[in-house]
Amino acid sequence: MDRSGDDHWRPLVAALANDRVREAFARLTLGATADDALEGLSPSRRRHVVETLQRAGLLTDDLRADGGAFARVLAAAPSAPRPTGIARYLSPDGRLIGYPSNPDERRELLILLAARILAPGEVLDERGINERLQALTDDVAALRRHLVDHDLVERTRSGTEYALVVDPSS
The missing domain is CATH 1.10.10 (Arc Repressor Mutant, subunit A)
Structure with a gap:
């Protein structure tokens, strides 16, 4: 053959x-x-x-x-190149498939995802942010919690509005 x-x-x-x-x-x-x-x-x-x-x-x-x-x-058979860096945690269509155990990589991944769902100055209600997060993961609550806990997305005390943190590098 x-x-x-x-x-x-x-x-x-x-x-x-x-x-x-x-x-x-x-x-x-x-x-x-x-x-x-x-x-x-x-x-x-x-x-x-x-x-x-x-x-x-x-x-x-x-x-x-x-x-x-x-x-x-x-x-x-030609093999597809294996993803490297934070791309390892995203499916080919950009959905989240896992979280890095390395805290620096996890933060880098979350910064990328936050930028995908919110523009600077944009404010969304909980329903709006959930709809956008649904495009990235099946576990919307966990991703939303990670974004808030890592100070990448801020929410009002009542939890009704969400916005991108202006300088997430700090």
């Missing part, structure tokens, strides 16, 4: 999508001989199954199962 390009995985998936091919591969993987694994198939169907397994890289030249095809396909 020495294919180049982005579709190197197609023969493997195509082979496993075929019930007869998948069953033959399963039998071979469990130690059956090729004759036993292909038992009950017509000669033309046997040829088709063997060719499909070979094209997918799932069959050795001596007709034994080769599960290494999966590792080869995964190794050939």
Whole structure:
């Protein structure tokens, strides 16, 4: 299975999508001989199954199962760059997926999130801030509490209005 390009995985998936091919591969993987694994198939169907397994890289030249095809396909697939810094705590769509244990990173993340939900000088009621926080997390109360506790968002004593702290670096 020495294919180049982005579709190197197609023969493997195509082979496993075929019930007869998948069953033959399963039998071979469990130690059956090729004759036993292909038992009950017509000669033309046997040829088709063997060719499909070979094209997918799932069959050795001596007709034994080769599960290494999966590792080869995964190794050939381009991998997405792993996020670094505070991006590790955000999903690709920008939602919060966790909090850093490092206090400096946690503060940096919270500063970013505060800036996403409030503009300087903007004042929101509790419903308004909750709606914006909902776009970032399922646990709105926890994030709101973190933002207030870290002095990034201030609220009135009654808790009815919220605003961005002007200089959160202090």
